[in-house]
Amino acid sequence: MDEQMWTYLWVGLTFATYIGIAIWARAGSTNDFYVAGHGVHPVVNGMATAADWMSAASFLSMAGLIAILGYGGSVYLMGWTGGYVLLALLLAPYLREFGKFTVPDFVGDRYYSGIARFVAVLCALFVSFTYIAGQMSGVGIAFSRFLGVDFNTGIFVGMFIVFIYAVLGGMKGVTYTQVAQYVVLIFAYTVPAIFISLMLTGNPIPQLGFISDVKGEDISMLAKLNETVTALGFNEYTSTKTSVLNVACITAALMFGTAGLPHVIVRFFTVPRASDARLSAGWALVFIAALYTVAPAVGAFSRLNVIDTVNDTVYIGQDEDYAARAAEIEAQGQTPSPEWFNRWEVTKLVGFNDVNDDGIMQIRGPNAPDGLANEVTINNDIAVLASPEIAQLPGWVIGLVVAGGLAAALSTAAGLLMVIASAISHDLCRRTFFKGMNDVTELRIARVAAAGAVVAAGFMGIYSAKLAFVAQVVAFAFGLAAASLFPVIFLGIFWKRMNREGAIASMVTGLVPTFAYIWHFTVGFSYFGIDKGVEADWLFGVSPQGIGFVFMILASIVGIVVSLVTKAPPQDIQDLVEDIRVPGTRRAHGIADAGMAPAE
């Protein structure tokens, strides 16, 4: 059986499983649909959160990004895990104790304001749509590259699958499919990593291989990598030229952004109690770390492997017979380019441009001692996608990696869909415009909203190449979540005096400048005749990815000052805040709970 068949088999099998789970886990009430009936076991929720969290980018691109950035890639590793400490300690248990369905529920009820709820809905929708477009285009790419299916058709297949389990099962269906998707993706990620670690360092555990000596040599893997890359004119792998302030700001923006992302927060509404919410965050991080501590090893191994096997080899083109030509080159005492390079060249994820016309592939950095130009381009996704072939693993593993990438993309897309659907059916319809709506009607609207969101997400995926902001998902989603949502949620729990006026001022202060800054430096307001910003103009030298943290500080200060100069929140609200701080003491409090009673 060849790789193509294995890929079809794995993708078919995993998709059938997801649909099976969807039919089993149908939602019967809004409580089921939005928060899986508050009945998910903390370990199960931890696993679902991990799948929800790890997107197509975490699975396919992160290791390759670290391979290129070296130390600079640490911002993603620390940022996307450290946020869970903030979630567990500062938000998740309290929000669970608060006992409603969505993030705008908390903002709207805690700050007794429809405007505050509406601003929170806007933040949640923008963040989620930006994020989901990337997932859908990831699905399209996976189908078009590996299954020979047209990009748009691939997106339609993905839409169909998510449609079934999100519309039928709501959060309940999504939760249990995410568990299955986690199993698929973690298996697909670690199997090749283990074999590569064995091959390179003799240690089967990638995290240990990362700090071991190169197999058969008396030099550590990272020291050898540093030597190899500096000899070719790249920066040292284990250090960076980026400023400390910028690295710290990006890390902080990713951490606080993680803690403020609605699709992550709502996962902690699905467990039975506040104590389960914090435990669940711990398990989520364990399941996430299973991939995130392997990723830097995969990145370093692949950087070393690619240079070792590709640099200074004789290129074999697509029009030549690989085996015959390779034997011929070896007979001349030279090294042929590796077979995986030849095979992946078709997908355009790797490329060779023979600048000096010598037929030899030179990989060179910006300061190459021999002055040669770089001739080889390697896409970030290659570190993960080609790893089974580099490690010479059988065809079934390669198919598994594709199924893993799809699992990562679909699970994240589904989690985001639930946020979008609930923002429309619950926050806008039930809580803002049609307050008398009953549960049956709301559930029906929730399904329609989920269906509509699937279609909208699919079209955003199809047109993602034309939507410039989609490529900046890291800056937009995390920056906006950190600057606009984190301060009002955090202060709403830890500072009783925070009031409606402060909350609205804080969200607007976080949202508008962050959005404008990122847009100006990544997309550009050319429509208004303003040139796109350049790096030299960065505020304090902080990149768009890190600016969310700067404006988060500003938004918090504005929120506090405005609260202090305006009237204290009503007594009901202050009593409510006291309640959510002590598990099991939550009672209904007048204006905070008039629109919707808290869960038991």
Next chain:
Amino acid sequence: MTDHDDYVAESSRHPEWKAYWKATVTLTLTLLVIWFAVSFGAGILFRDALDALSIGGAPLGFWFAQQGSIYTFMVLIFVYCFRMNALERKYGIKG
């Protein structure tokens, strides 16, 4: 009696709620100091100094940024869960 009067009456019968919250905040702050120290401290601010040391050939600051901080984060959350459960038992809170 208003809702609020009821509320005050019940809260005054439970002085342990205030003590529990105070202990929670202290624990949270302590753990966040460690959270900051391993990531922003060891992994970013003092990386250069720590890189003089090494763990299995990996410069220590670099290792903290790509591995050590993540392991510490996991430990921190489970310590938090464990200590919070203990606090809830101590103050008779059902959790």
